[in-house]
Amino acid sequence: MPELPEAETIRRGLAAPLRGRVVRRVRIPRPDLLTQESDRFTSLVEGARFLDVGRRGKNLVFELAAVDENDPHLRMVVNLGMSGGMTLLRADDDSTGPSHPGVVFDLDGEGALIYHDVRRFGRLTVFGSRAFSNWSQALGPEPLDSSFTPSSLADGLSGSRSPIRSWLLDQKRIAGVGNIYANEALFGARIHPRTPANRISADDSRGLHHALQRILRDAIRARGTTLQDYRTALGTPGSYASDLRVYGREGRPCARRCGGTVERLVFSNRSSFFCPRCQPEPSSLN
DNA sequence: CGTGCCCCCTGTCAGC
DNA sequence: TGCTGACAGGGGGCAC
Incomplete structure (x- = not known):
């Protein structure tokens, strides 16, 4: 499903409304979407605050201020696979939400960020600064960057x-x-x-x-x-x-x-x- | 090391 | 109507 333009579009829709929001609780109906143990994933993300949403290739990169002071800057990388998507659900939204929720981030105050994925080819990974840098370096250049000539x-x-x-x-x-x-x-x-x-x-x-x-x-x-x-x-x-x-x-x-x-x-x-x-x-x- | 093939999983659609 | 097979935006692993 999603290539660079689709990931970029989702990023643009999420960045402003997410900025400053805190993850109150993580629920994981589909643990196979995580590359890490769900307990570890949850402990890293719960309590963290969204700073920004970026993108690397087809991946969404959620910048998080962590609870743990040792590595205060976490990045949650979301690869959407063939059928993955992200939806922001407002508390007053009385819809049932996406039909195939995979990972649900309940937000402070109200609402939730939901990763959904029918085929479950997508993957979510939380990186510290060092690990993120290594991951990013293994990818090729961004085709819309000025460095791509x-x-x-x-x-x-x-x-x-x-x-x-x-x-x-x-x-x-x-x-x-x-x-x-x-x-x-x-x-x-x-x-x-x-x-x-x-x-x-x-x-x-x-x-x-x-x-x-x-x-x-x-x-x-x-x-x-x-x-x-x-x-x-x-x-x-x-x-x-x-x-x-x-x-x-x-x-x-x-x-x-x-x-x-x-x-x-x-x-x-x-x-x-x-x-x-x-x-x-x-x-x-x- | 580089490259091609299979597979992961679910849903939809065409053809019978 | 219902079954079967082909196919779908991605990418990891493995054989060669």
Whole structure:
């Protein structure tokens, strides 16, 4: 479900209302969502105060002022997996809340922050400063940061023979790109999804850099892509689905009206969508 | 080390 | 109507 634009949208919806709130109690209907013992998770988070909500790649990063003075700055990292989401429930909200609650953070005064996840592929982890830094360093650059440049992208591509679609999905290489935006960016840059990363020309890697940034920014502006169950923190769908040009469009005419038809190709167990006329297969692949 | 494949889990939809 | 299989936004582990 959620890639960078969806995580960013949820972050924006949560940051202001959460700031300063204290976690009164943690309830864990689905302990398998935690990477730590639930007792340890609970003891770290209960009583802590939300300072801010950040994001790293597809992960939400909740900055917490801890109760324990030894490591006063905790970060709770939430990976949303395929179907995870975060909802802020107000005390006067008489709805039943999300249908698949996984971890519930009761807040001081009123209301609750709820992590919900039908498929339960998501994970929540609490890090101290040191461990967080190590975790973050293992991820690739943020594609919307100024440090991510056409030349840094070209450098990264040059060292790998991976198909470019797989390369883009690898969070150690770039953080935050998932299957939807990888395919959309490759269409934008007219690169076949199976092209080996190290065979992408300098021109094409500049085009890919540009397409990635443009598509991710546009998708954030649209509050993400809702195909089925993704919702913002406010429960509303994102609208970028109507801007998709290849993802999920197998058999439909190419958005460029080139006369081609969008095709679906499966590799690494994931579907890839592309226009065979705009994104010709590199000759030696066959 | 890099890469591809399977699996985790639940829900939805197409086809019969 | 109901069954079955394919497929879904992610990523860890394992074999090669």
